[in-house]
Amino acid sequence: DGGITQSPKYLFRKEGQNVTLSCEQNLNHDAMYWYRQDPGQGLRLIYYSQIVNDFQKGDIAEGYSVSREKKESFPLTVTSAQKNPTAFYLCASSGGGQSQETQYFGPGTRLLVL
Amino acid sequence: EDKVVQSPLSLVVHEGDTVTLNCSYEVTNFRSLLWYKQEKKAPTFLFMLTSSGIEKKSGRLSSILDKKELFSILNITATQTGDSAVYLCARTQGGSEKLVFGKGTKLTVNP
16 A cells, blocks of 8 residues: 555653654655644644755754655654654655645654653 | 635534635745645645636535635535544645645534
């Protein structure tokens, strides 16, 4: 089955700790995205990548880092510099066919600070 | 400013009612406007609109885009409790595939 997977479902971070959220897709999509969702805030773009080995900052990139070494994978690291990391993190991908703008989302990772 | 504004932010209706959700935006040079439904986790894709005045329909849901007046609406007829969700509107940013999202409308359908 084609789709996007994210892991873990829940993640707990201690003060000063870096944590990495996984995102994998087997849709053969070129572009991948990371969003943060806070209550009442909608989705805000953290980072996006349109092609392997290339990525750009979104609107709220501070305190986060990404890599795109493989087409299928776009992991997000929440660094200790991100002072308010508690949120729901969504990964998405798009590309291919007639609907290149349509983004498909993974199930999300909820990050909580201990 | 590059904003997408959805209204109302929250709506409570009874089963069988018809609802209209609104999405307005402030720029004219974009390719597509998209609607998503988010229940508990991942937003699921509903519609993509690229042309003004052409209605897209899927069962009890329909949507239309007005590029002159800078808005889109999502209609749901004969609502069911399973329609309870947050409905997100997003438009593409310039000529890119990036999306700018509104804050969503939380719809609650009571039996």
